[in-house]
Amino acid sequence: MTICGREPEQVDTARRRLGFARGVTDWRLLLDDDRVEVLDDCAPNHLHPEPVVAAAARGKHVFCEKPLATSAGAARAMWVAAERAGIVHMCGFNFRFFPAIRRAREMLEAGDLGELTHFRARFLASSALSDDQRWTWRFRRATAGTGALGDLGSHLIDLARYLVGEPTSVAGILRTFVPERDGGLVDVDDAFLGAVEFEGGALGTLEASRVAGRRSNTCAFEVDGTRGSLGFDGERLNELEVHRERKATVRMEVTSPRDPFMELWWPSPGHALGWGDSFTHEMHHLLCAVRGDGVVAPHGADFADGYRCAEVCDAISRSAVSGQRERVAYRELDDQHGGDASSTKR
Amino acid sequence: MTICGREPEQVDTARRRLGFARGVTDWRLLLDDDRVEVLDDCAPNHLHPEPVVAAAARGKHVFCEKPLATSAGAARAMWVAAERAGIVHMCGFNFRFFPAIRRAREMLEAGDLGELTHFRARFLASSALSDDQRWTWRFRRATAGTGALGDLGSHLIDLARYLVGEPTSVAGILRTFVPERDGGLVDVDDAFLGAVEFEGGALGTLEASRVAGRRSNTCAFEVDGTRGSLGFDGERLNELEVHRERKATVRMEVTSPRDPFMELWWPSPGHALGWGDSFTHEMHHLLCAVRGDGVVAPHGADFADGYRCAEVCDAISRSAVSGQRERVAYRELDDQHGGDASSTKR
Amino acid sequence: MTICGREPEQVDTARRRLGFARGVTDWRLLLDDDRVEVLDDCAPNHLHPEPVVAAAARGKHVFCEKPLATSAGAARAMWVAAERAGIVHMCGFNFRFFPAIRRAREMLEAGDLGELTHFRARFLASSALSDDQRWTWRFRRATAGTGALGDLGSHLIDLARYLVGEPTSVAGILRTFVPERDGGLVDVDDAFLGAVEFEGGALGTLEASRVAGRRSNTCAFEVDGTRGSLGFDGERLNELEVHRERKATVRMEVTSPRDPFMELWWPSPGHALGWGDSFTHEMHHLLCAVRGDGVVAPHGADFADGYRCAEVCDAISRSAVSGQRERVAYRELDDQHGGDASSTKR
């Protein structure tokens, strides 16, 4: 395996520490190397499209971190390129690889909650309030696209789509609370709100923030339906709360041998997984697709998911400017025009 | 004390069970009775304005359940009448009378959380999903004004105003999931969402529902600021969660002798209060105002608060129709025109 | 109703504040007053036997705070006197009157947990660590009998008996951590431990403390059986945790109209009760017995329960001295000898 980065010394340090065989400082070298079968792009957001599209063109499978790109247009181009190349493509929405969230999906698919009425999700951090936080690519539109929306909110949007279905309209607000940092201008949002309508009739609230008090990394959501509710809180990621009787909250620990992913772990229940284990599951899923039938969806997010998430982000951004609820319109693979769809008002 | 209701037998049963001295079936008799100093109107929403305005005109103090009226216009008329009569007036937002919420207000006033960035609140119930739930006045616009918005959401709006400040704009969605019940048409919302901007710059999400799974009565909120966060959950109403250090959540039990309202209770800490105790505190507050200087605000909600809450409700309802973010405009006591203010678009 | 106390001024203040009709400073006057039907003795522990036995002799019903007396012998005398007089007698174990605990008892009686294997309970406070805490009757053997054992531990012993059954042997440790206070000598325990065997085969751990950190008043227990577990924590007294499936913890809010005691409260679920409400239920239970068939048990604790609890306390105290597991032996009503039973070693 080969690791790639910009600074030779840092690349070498990381290579030795993490056990990579080789290190390079130009990603194009990876494409020329026949031993490389899969490209994993975890560079800043604006550095996703070019390497990924080029790798696809060379027939290499691609894994790309979220958000897929800094705009829906660029994300769609990646999806189109990957599909045309016929490679395996996957977008790094790792929350799908926690047992509790897979279990939630299974319950929802089975109709356990009845007709869905509500989804509410929040991803709360405080990184932008820390004096130690320097001005990085995450604070600039040119490199990040958006701020809390794309970085944290994209996880929520992906979960909404994975668990509830497609958003049809959004009303959004973006806000930059700390406009300057370290001499650099912050031109992305520190926080966003979204009020969402789903195609099945459910209502959703989405919120992500980098200015939420002293919270470090809270991703939580609930789904309500006509027959029950469920809830997940990333601070306690082995648990799923389920309500199906009035006044009874079931806290399920999703760590028994029959739970999703657990067949690969301990023989006895009650042993917690951690954040890092979601990446193990994610990579296992990717490599199974690469070695198997090439199918990533529905439990892994592929580039179609990455693109659709970007359309929702764009609609939220448009609504923040227009003050109007905006329609979410997805372009299909063979759609030649499309641009207008996404500007259609509800 | 005199109790009033429509059905003589039921009035008599209630009178005896609850220990009232007298019972009547026409509220006008209460106004003619000099022994009655305070009118407590807990009738359905559309029966608030007439008795309250009439009582004020007779110089009686008035307590009125929330929401104050079925529209901002009617609520404002009650406020104007009460102010002109110089009586004590109070609106039944009893959440203000839980120790944890009073303590939250004190912390926010002291600036403990820094500049506020977020408020999020939800009031989740499932009454509209129960087959036992009959078609009552709560499901009709003529008698209730709105549904989940006015019944449950008004509590959230009042808490937002009490804790964070005045909303300046809202984007709202209303939805009726169960349009018919018991042969009666439901023409109010079962659920609403609101995305709120506050005058101090904070962002808010509000949500109330009668169709949220099997939840029975969950009212919860969080406030985030640049220096910390706090959270309240009505299912555990003696507790306040406070975050002021990274990764440390302080669960305060607000039941020690120095906590709000506790001077009237147990000599030792750690003994929980219940839902009913909030009404005891509320009535104590009202009677102190009646016997004292007549001042209900800021810790009690007076009719100005009841009216302002109704303006926010109206703006959410307008936005649900227009698809646009709507400005919240308050009319002052001596404002002669006003109607147009509330229709101003942002 | 008449209130009785030692200091005329304090009695009068309390009488007016609490709404009693009359106040006296000699409890014997209560016995001479035909209007007094029920004596409620909430004086210090050593002042329980004489007034209670005298009241019973005059045919008055008696309610007595826990622990019933400062020794099993004195407690038994109260029980015998009450039974002989044929009056209603009740001991103030108010935990039995929380809905969650009544519900726990119902589940256990129905066999929902299978054969019981474990009971563990702790009552943790820190009053003896507070510099404000003066030397009161609670710190002296002559007036209190024991310390944490009788004051806090008696609640746990009563719960053990109510929920699991009769203890047959105990190994106990008593410890005084703060031997002097305010110039007064503390000759009772600040903390005790008990390891218990129950007649059905279950094992139990009991612990109470006045020197547990900064805890104010935590009473919690769990019961485990072959088919499930349940847990209660007095800090969240409206909740009962139930485990009947591997890895699923059900948190039941015991506040719906069908829950114990709730028929007297709110029409809709989800409204919490408080500490004070347990006394309302307790007094309601007592008065129903007085006006009805005179039966307090099994859901109320009568003097038989108060006496048996005292036998367990005495066995724990004996074990703390002997270093041996001690047998718990109960004397029956007509037992003329008895003393030796309780000293029988296992």
Add this chain to the structure above:
Amino acid sequence: MTICGREPEQVDTARRRLGFARGVTDWRLLLDDDRVEVLDDCAPNHLHPEPVVAAAARGKHVFCEKPLATSAGAARAMWVAAERAGIVHMCGFNFRFFPAIRRAREMLEAGDLGELTHFRARFLASSALSDDQRWTWRFRRATAGTGALGDLGSHLIDLARYLVGEPTSVAGILRTFVPERDGGLVDVDDAFLGAVEFEGGALGTLEASRVAGRRSNTCAFEVDGTRGSLGFDGERLNELEVHRERKATVRMEVTSPRDPFMELWWPSPGHALGWGDSFTHEMHHLLCAVRGDGVVAPHGADFADGYRCAEVCDAISRSAVSGQRERVAYRELDDQHGGDASSTKR
């Protein structure tokens, strides 16, 4: 690296799956192999002493799973052999390698809780109640030594010693609830209780069970002192509860870059660790000792800790038989006699 087991096929399967270079079916071959520097003995308890003592004699470092042996005598022999050989020795008490528990130790060492008054710990499982559970070496005295006591309870005893100090006396109860399984006789305990006195004056309760309802693997403890309390629950292993003010419970998430062990993980806080990560830390600790100064204690458990834990287990077993509180006596390295110490009554 070489893996060793009894069945050639299973060894080969495991070897390939887990990435070992070689597999053998006789542990003696490991000792003859100069490439093997460290022996990790995770065989059943009765198979600890012989390989470990032999490996030490050959100068190999040894890691041995807990409990170190089936009796204090055998455990002491392992400790003596390891010390004489001058090798690095470590016993697998992996709970010490959770960040929250290391943090707890640091707080206690710093005196944050004042003088310690209480320790209570429980390890609750239900494996013996499962019909799927076959009769294995864990249910037989000859192979396991004890049941819940040695398997689960040894973790609690080690935590007690790590956090509070040395036990001086114990009163214990052992109980076998399911005496037969699969045709095999169960001659070890399914559950034990221990009431402990510590040398610093604190009191402790210990309890472990394999028959606790449907619980799968709950290890939890609390420590109380004169200035505060702390609590850990293995179901939420990234959290530490701390009480230092009356009525305020601080839930610390022990996942920030400054927390124990976290320097090796994520750059940002709020990302949970799992059960498996404790073993990573444990092995890292061992290998640092092997490559460094050879010192495992105080944060790793060495064989002295493994031996002392076994003495406490033995004292609990003795007390269960005698019905008396038993003294815990440790023999030093050079103690030639010793046996009598452990039978000394308190």
